[in-house]
Amino acid sequence: MQSYRQNLIFLITQPHLDLKTETEKFIAGLDSKVFAALFVDVSFLITALEFIDGQYWIEDLKNDGEEKKVVIAHFLKKFFKSELRPLLFFQSTLDGTSIYDIKFYQNTVLAIQKTIVSAAKQKPFPQSREFATTALNMMSELFEFEHQMTMKKNDLNQELDYTLYRSFDCLDECFNLNYKSEHPDTESRTIERIYLQSGVSVQSSYSALLMALRYVNLPSGSRFIDLGSGFGRVGITVGLLRPDIEFSGYEFVENRVNVATAAVKNLGLDKRVKFFQQDLSDQNFAFPEAETYYLYDPFTEETYKHIINKLTEVASRKKINVITKGNAKLHFLKAENIRTWSKPQEFRTGNFCLFRSN
Ligand SMILES: C[S@@+](CC[C@H](N)C(=O)[O-])C[C@H]1O[C@@H](n2cnc3c(N)ncnc32)[C@H](O)[C@@H]1O
Missing domain, CATH: 3.40.50.150 (Vaccinia Virus protein VP39)
Known part of the structure; x- marks a missing residue:
């Protein structure tokens, strides 16, 4: 696995970290292309964790009140073969996790994204351009992936249960497109x-x-x-x-x-x-x-x-x-x-x- 992803998993999963400081330290050493890949992974993960959270409750409802435990890593297996395939690097992190861990990860990933966006805003040219171009190219691949998945699902009369439609909107913040102004x-x-x-x-x-x-x-x-x-x-x-x-x-x-x-x-x-x-x-x-x-x-x-x-x-x-x-x-x-x-x-x-x- 690319090493930035190992560091990312560490930041997401470790409790008792000074998350802002540790994230700042980590991203300070990244070149612009890896930094862009990190931005895209984190933004996709936010959408994916929401999706996982939703799927967990659907799975839990199937138990019909019985005290049977939903094992997250098990029921997610099939999703990592399809809609969550771009996040395969995260699959083993979910072994043995509970829904409370998922909630914890949701919060840490959001906080990491916030720190990434503040750092991206400060990037001068030409790093600003290299970051943005890499991020857009990676986003384009993911939207194409989403499009293909949607078509496959539609052929089976099913729907894709997440959308990447708004997942990368905070790229505008990296460009300082300040709507509040x-x-x-x-x-x-x-x-x-x-x-x-x-x-x-x-x-x-x-x-x-x-x-x-x-x-x-x-x-x-x-x-x-x-x-x-x-x-x-x-x-x-x-x-x-x-x-x-x-x-x-x-x-x-x-x-x-x-x-x-x-x-x-x-x-x-x-x-x-x-x-x-x-x-x-x-x-x-x-x-x-x-x-x-x-x-x-x-x-x-x-x-x-x-x-x-x-x-x-x-x-x-x-x-x-x-x-x-x-x-x-x-x-x-x-x-x-x-x-x-x-x-x-x-x-x-x-x-x-x-x-x-x-
Ligand atoms: C829906 S936004 C689209 C923005 C951008 N083209 C995009 O796709 O992201 C439409 C824009 O058209 C601008 N607009 C409306 N009437 C206009 C006019 N008569 N002359 C110039 N711009 C106008 C609005 O101010 C608004 O910012």
Whole structure:
């Protein structure tokens, strides 16, 4: 087993440790790639321990009130062959454990994650970038694993009993994407869907984004525009995983543009990942050209009409891709100029759609 994992198990399982100090000492000596692997393991473990806790109670109910003890290591065996396979390194730790140990581990893993996130926030460039890129690549593998598991289960008319959908959200904290810094100063001059104070949920999920980047073939050397770029998750992810692509994000709320701009600067991405404050409903705005556009449910009905017309204009000159997430797809499907666009290709994960211009 990789030695960082042995240390991790020690930190998780030992009582009476000064956990914060010991974790800080341990991570201080790790290089950025191993540090990223640790972040991903710990974040997955938090979800997995919740899952194990839930499965324990289901197993216990089967005893129907009898005083029969559920042996955790036994009933979990089958899960380590399937949904918990990426955490095989943790299986033997569960030999002889009780549900009280599981609760203890849940708390220690959460505390370890907190210390990891504070250390990640302090990382300067280029370690910040190496950490983030490694973490995203590993997350992408896990989301693909989850996707394959879900499909297998669906074939058997079953469901996967955990989801990694929110498991890695605290990566935003590592990037200092501070939603709490939101100042509701946009007043009533707009009726746009700006979702003030709604934090992480205004972002595309990492799972949806990473799956889109896996399956949508973005041409090398092309330009990618996020229309309504929020706190910049899309730009950061595209910027880190596709160094061959130029990214621009346009966003109404100034504070979000500032938060996103500071994050890409710290990751050394600011030369090819840029964010601009712009009201995209402004009829006088010179609509920017790109090969791929991304829309996650940003606009009002009227602005959608305006933006889809602009996209259609670009599409009359060259072939483009439009990736929609959430309800943006419905606006496209009812657009007058729908014939400009191919039948959308739908992705099961994250309600994504890809429209290609004809
Ligand atoms: C649901 S969020 C999506 C954020 C990001 N694209 C993502 O997927 O993570 C939509 C964003 O569009 C922005 N928005 C809404 N109307 C806008 C407009 N007229 N011009 C520019 N941005 C706008 C909102 O402020 C919000 O941050």
